[in-house]
Amino acid sequence: MRKISLDKLDQLFAEISSKSALYIPVDTAAGAKFEKYDGTKKMSDALNTVRSAKDFFFPQTENLVDFKVEGKTIEIKETVKEDEDFVVFGVRACDVKSFEILDRVFLADPVDNFYKNRRDHGIIVSMACTRPAETCFCQTFGIDATAPAGDIECHKTTDAVYLEAKTDKGAKLLKSLNALTEDADASAVEAQKAQTKEVFKKLPLAGLDASAFGDGKTNEFFNAPEWKTLSESCLGCGTCTFVCPTCQCYDIKDFNTGHEVKRFRCWDSCMYSDFTRMAHGNPRLTQVERFRQRFMHKLVYYPTNNEGIFGCVGCGRCMAKCPINMNIVKVMKKLGGNK
Amino acid sequence: MQVNEFKPLIVAFCCNWCSYAGADLAGNNRLNYPAEVKIVRVPCSCRVNPMFILRAFQKGADGVILCGCHPGDCHYTSGNYYTRRRMALLFSMLDYLGIEKERTRVEWVSAAEGAKFAATMNDFVEKVISLGENKRLEDLRCKK
Amino acid sequence: MQRIGVFVCHCGTNIAATVDVKAVAEALKSEPGVVFSTDYQYMCSQAGQDIIKNAIAEHKLTGIVVCSCSPRMHENTFRKTAAAAGLNSYMVEIANIREQCSWVHKDMPTGTEKAIILGKAAVAKVSLNAPLTPGESPVTKRALVIGGGIAGIQTALDIADAGFPVDIVETKPTIGGKMAQLDKTFPTLDCAACILTPKMVEVAQNENIRIFSYSEVTDIKGFVGNFDVTIKRRARYVKEDLCTGCGACTEKCPQKKVPNEFNLGMDNRRAIYIPFAQAVPKVATIDPNYCTMLKTGKCGVCSKVCTAGAIDYQAKDEFVEEKYGAIVAATGFNPISMDKFDEFAYSQSPDVVTSLEFERLMNAAGPTAGTLLRPSDHEHPHTIVFVQCVGSRCSSCAEKGKEYCSKICCMYTAKHAMLTRDKYPDTDVYVFYIDVRTPGKAFDEFYRRAVEDYGVHYIKGMVGKVVPEGKKLKVQASDLLANKQLHIDADLVVLAAAIEPDKSARPLATMLTASMDTNDFFTEAHPKLRPVESPTAGVFLSGTCQGPKDIPETVSQAGAAASKVIGLLSKDKLTGNPCVAHSDENMCNGCSTCANVCPYGAITYQDKEFRMPDRTTKMRRIAVVNEAVCQGCGCCTVACMSGAMDLKGFMNKQIMAEVDAICK
Amino acid sequence: MQEIKREDLIAKAAQLLADGTVDRVIGWKKGEFDYDVTPAVFTTKEELENEFVWNDFCGANFSKYIKKEAEKSESKVMAFLKPCDTYSFNQLLTEYKFDREKVYVVGVPCNGMLDDSKIKESASGISSVTEENGKVVVDTLYDGKITLERADVLAERCANCKSKKHAAYDELLGTEGEVLDSKRFDEVEKLEKMTPDERFAFWQNELSRCIRCNACRNICPACTCEKCVFDNPASGVENKAISDSFEEKMFHIIRAFHVVGRCTDCGECSRVCPQNIPLHLLNRKFIKDINGFYGEYQAGAEVGSRAPIVDYTKEDLEPSEAVERGEENA
């Protein structure tokens, strides 16, 4: 484990950003947000960014291919290009875990080149949590927010940041920063971790249990009458899916610029009435089915296809941002018999 | 004469009954105006949806002008009165968003005002040239 | 995918001198959908049109673009060409490369470049065109005239003369309107009754005309050619078919104290009455507000004296429903109320009268049997002051007067002044005027005669106040030319009250979805070119309901309205403009925004049941455009938020495709 | 603190359910915390007693739910409406969005709602939000009790409340308020006073955060189209996600334009925006312009009123004057 005092953190950022693009969470009027480090920005102390870190690997829109129509001939232009290395600093445990969930979708056969390319070039420097919010429930899914992993795992104390490489990629980066950091003992952060763990036990959602859900529970929940009442208040907007670190659905569309056609993909939301619309229409006829889809996907379908791993990381963003405060916790409690 | 002269792209929506005829009259009288002006014929100025105007800017127009019958002379009696309100509000909003107000204009041109049509277009193109390329309402994807 | 043919015209050298037409034809060849492209000297010539026709057949074209002169010149020509070759005539688009290109640009490269872009825009549009067929609707060959004054009478007579049945609906017990109350008419001084009553009789005798007197229109549905109208026939308690108009009842009726509205309340009539001797229909009417029998059940005198047995105290309002192809509004005018003009003491002195009251005082059938007597003491007035523009041209307070000029006052005041001086040379007649407005045939000569031959004192200036004092009316006025204030002791003051549209016009306009101006005059479809038509198709305007006018003008407008009606009714079917609005019922929200902006009232709403995706059904309010009424301005398409409303021939996607092509 | 008590609302709802006036009640349902209230439909007294809440976080406007519920069945539904909600209610009626007879409106006075995101700026790990002596007391996991001034955490729209008077109701609980002299256009004026460059920078910064989640549109009482042009591939402007900064502007300009004369300034768009974009400043600009150009107009103040955008006078100002006038104000 290495350590750097807080007053030297800027130097660390400067050093990293001199070699590759560096993104750190910064405070803005509209909450914390990952921004490219430009030598002046200060790292945010906020628990989490408003949008998740999935944008780094799976951006909201990205161009897949361009067609150029010249008279009556069509020329196809590939747009995939080799990315440069980049470092994302300060990713919380929940978001780190979300990458694993996305990997299982995008890196499975057939591999998504666009995603893989970014994943290969991205180095994740995580940051352990010390002050979880009342909306946090990552522990429900077995995530230890005090041990966020990533390529390098960080712990921030009152005076220093402790860094520990978790992967080879991380070790390589950390080594390159040796001049700025000093050796430290892993025990230096143990007390803080223990303290944080105690806080986690006291969180209002600490008792939330996902065990009722998971692999093979489709029949049990699919026709539950509660979906109707739960979905009643849903407006069908895409806020939850767009702030969610694990939502991975996308749509592919063409845009005619006048001189060429850009085929791009963009995030889609199962809450939308035209989600997976086919010639006969949307297979999910009303908001009840669309609403069910989102939660069944996170809690049942995904685990069924992925060795029981849940498709939710308990980051609490949807709880904070839903316009009418309907969220996965309420769904789990109602259907899973929690409290 | 400037080198690398900026040639703006101007879309002019003209109502069929007055302004389009006014443009024809400008032609009949051989009154020159810049070729950058391209006219789209609509039945009435009230047919012009704000979306058409934004669409033109998106696709690369540097200025959009809307021409209709003089208030009170609308072929459909009241169409241009609605145009006037809609565009007053739309243009005020564009201005509020910081978009150069000289890029949009409404002008009333009757079928007898060929000279006014040509003069209006000359003036409008000149104003747009002085503003330069449309940057604030452009769609980068549409840039060549 | 469309198969589009492009035809570039040289127009001699008109186009070809500044546009490289061959290059244009060549460039457009590679546009999507274009399968044929050529150029020719004169596309509009027979030979040129043959090229188009042959190409349509040979290349199985589904759409054509002609790059030529303005569509205002030859769009119809090429549409006919296309139709002759079996192509829908709305699959033609014109790129205007003459008036809007070759004639306004000087050099060849510029002109050619622009012409190509205009051509591309036309190709982009035509590739989204859909064949359009004009809608047809049948025409009910019957006209309705609302209002039985001289305007309504003349319109009805002219329509009936052309062989079409006409119904006149009149709220009063008799037709005749305001003209029946007049004494003489300017500028020829014919007696109004002498020229009007023969026409009234003609109406009564015309087999094509039905009169619904003492009736009103209560509901209008439908559209041009197909109006469904409900007419309420108010109970007159006298059977029209039995009453002979002998007048026995009106002489014997014991209720004598009913203000006579025909004489503007200056004398009384009975509870059962015939408004005037030449009334049409000449049928008595019982006034339910005054009839003792109807009010208390005791009397029945009229029933006893009626030898025809026409009295029916049990009569009820009846409703008649009828179909019409055209409706003419001829609701006329009224003088405005003088109650608020305290300065002229109208409410204080019976000797301050309006001009219409003065007409009755001069009229042989009036309350004074034609002798000019003061209403207060029935003495002969020696000094008469006429005040013009009372309530007209008055912009300061809307509740008092009208901002417009009432147009007829100058002339009738000159007439009154002249007639007074003619009959009673011993009277002093003063006319206070702001301007004397006499445009019209023989009008100014008429006014000058009043001044020069009859010695009427015309004074430029306005009366400031009238104060009744003893038997006199103290008139204080300014003489602007002499720069003096005048004080006149008058015996009679006559106010030329402004005129306003009849109060029934506003609710009628609502029923007709016809538009009105702020003064409640009906608006014309076009103020210059379509002055007798309302913007609402099938609705026509006759007389003062459209604006102040005198009798000659009213009669000519009535004839014009009639000719428009005849033109409409002589068609068996109405063929509409196919470029009309259309609402996609699946997207329509039924919010009524489109109907709010439609100048023609072409949009109505209906509840329709929709199958929802989850197999339930839902009733939804949706807009329906009446294609026979829609004129295709497209105002509704922008008002519509959801984009449900679109305009055929100028669809959103077509206009956007043009914009895209221009900006490419 | 709300002047009227939860118990009074429950009693009223229970009474209307009991006497058969209505068979459903639209109200607010308690959540996991004190601040995450959800609109819900209640059908029994028990449900109401267990889950109904009425507190400083009951900001949600029920318009969308009223429309949905009124379409559902022939029977009557009851809705609690705050003064600002009643304007939306009337506006929907003006547009024939539901049958007035199917809704029983109980007006409730409102003392302003709190903005939980403002509370979260000063407190983290919130365990409860209560009120003591007119101040907001937030109990937290880390910093104990934090006391906040109510005015500091009041929602923007409530701080600039336009009316405490209900525009519609069948029955009113508590006392009726007044139409207020609101300062709601101050922010718009501030923007108008900026230079065009500053304004452009301001909006570029704000709108660039848009993630096109559609929350603003889906919550908006005026956005009740069967199919939104931005969802309709045939409209030519559909965009599911924003690929270019142009589309952010396009979406927000057109959305604001589509609600011109229909927006009641309920402020829901700004409340729900996950990116805190001050969308109400767009709508208020239109409202301010309408008031300035065509005379005061409040959408939803009465049912059936004709919005200025679908009306005209012959003396209206020209579009060029409209822009000039904006500058004169500056």
Add this chain to the structure above:
Amino acid sequence: MLNKTERQKEQILRSSGVNPLKCMRCGKCSGTCPSYDEMEYHPHQFVYMVETGDIETLMKSDSIYKCLSCFACVDRCPRGVEPAKLVEAVRLMAIRQKDANHLTPNDIPALLDDETPQQLLMSAMRKYSK
């Protein structure tokens, strides 16, 4: 730059709020004026003379003090021109030009005689309380 006439006119229009262009020269103001015969220039002439900028003449004329400020002309004018306000504005200009009021309200009682109508008293109050 405005010349003196224009400046005076501008000031009169501004202080009176009257638009003389609305006048259609009907003369009803003069027809209704109770003080007509006392005045050298009559209400309608005020309107016209202000319109043409002939304000010096009006200021020199006694007419400005003969107006009773009864506002009959204002009430009766069909075009809402409000001639009395013009008279008042010219009067104020004249007074201000002299740099002082020649009468204070306290001076008035001494000047009253029994035959002075109440209306005049009222107009005097209006005139000199400014």
